[in-house]
Amino acid sequence: MSQPNILIVEDEQKLSRVLQLELEYEQYVTEVAANGKDALQLIEAKDWDLVLLDIMLPELSGLEVLRRVRRSDERTPIILLTARDQVHDKVSGLDLGANDYITKPFQIEELLARIRVHLRTPVKKYDSNGDTLSVGNLHINPQSREVKREDEQIELTPREFDLLVCLLKNKNIVLSREQLIEQVWGFDYFGDTNVVDVYIRYLRQKVDKGYDQAYIQTVRGVGYTIKDHVS
Numbered sequence: 001m002s003q004p005n006i007l008i009v010e011d012e013q014k015l016s017r018v019l020q021l022e023l024e025y026e027q028y029v030t031e032v033a034a035n036g037k038d039a040l041q042l043i044e045a046k047d048w049d050l051v052l053l054d055i056m057l058p059e060l061s062g063l064e065v066l067r068r069v070r071r072s073d074e075r076t077p078i079i080l081l082t083a084r085d086q087v088h089d090k091v092s093g094l095d096l097g098a099n100d101y102i103t104k105p106f107q108i109e110e111l112l113a114r115i116r117v118h119l120r121t122p123v124k125k126y127d128s129n130g131d132t133l134s135v136g137n138l139h140i141n142p143q144s145r146e147v148k149r150e151d152e153q154i155e156l157t158p159r160e161f162d163l164l165v166c167l168l169k170n171k172n173i174v175l176s177r178e179q180l181i182e183q184v185w186g187f188d189y190f191g192d193t194n195v196v197d198v199y200i201r202y203l204r205q206k207v208d209k210g211y212d213q214a215y216i217q218t219v220r221g222v223g224y225t226i227k228d229h230v231s
Contacts, residue, residue: 004049009039036060055082070097077118176223
C-alpha cells in the first residue's frame, strides 16, 4: 500500500522544512509549495491525500486557493494553517470547504493527530438526499439544493444549507452544538463549537428575518431546533 501524499503550502521556509521532515519521518510522501499560485498548480496536477494550506501566502491567498480548489474538488482533505485566531477567519475557511483549522503556533503532535484523523476518515458531507423538507412556508429540495420561503428563493452557502437540512431532518428535536458539529461538520472537526452560533445567526438572517414566524429556535443551555409551531 502506497504512503499518503501530503502537499505542504507554507511560505515560511523554516516552518515548511520542519513540517516536511516531521511528515517524512512519519512515512508520508511530501511536496512543498511556497506561494498560492504554485500550490494551485500542484493541487490541480495530481491527486493528494491531504493538503496543509497556510492562509497568508504570496501571489494567491490560501483562502483564494481553497475557493478555487473546491469548485471542482470536494473530497481532498484540506487543513488550514494560520496565525490568525479570529472566529470570522475560521468561519471563512470552513465555509469555503476546509476540513479543519489549526492556529500557529501549534504542537506538531496535535497536527499529526489531526492528519491521521482526516486520512482515515472519508470526507463527510451531510446526507442531503431525499424528499423535500418543509416547515410551514419554508421548503427545501435536498437534491437541487433549492430553498424557498413563501415562493421566494433563498441563497445559502453549502455549510448553511447542510445545517438547515440537519435541523429540518430533526424537526422538533433540540440538538446540542456538539451534535450539530458532528452531523454537519463531521466528528473529526477540532474547532470551537461556537462556530455553530455564528452559522445559526447567518441562517436566521436569511431564513427568518422579515417574517412573522421564526422557525429556528434557541433552547437555552441545550442547543437549537426547528419547531412546527412556535408558541
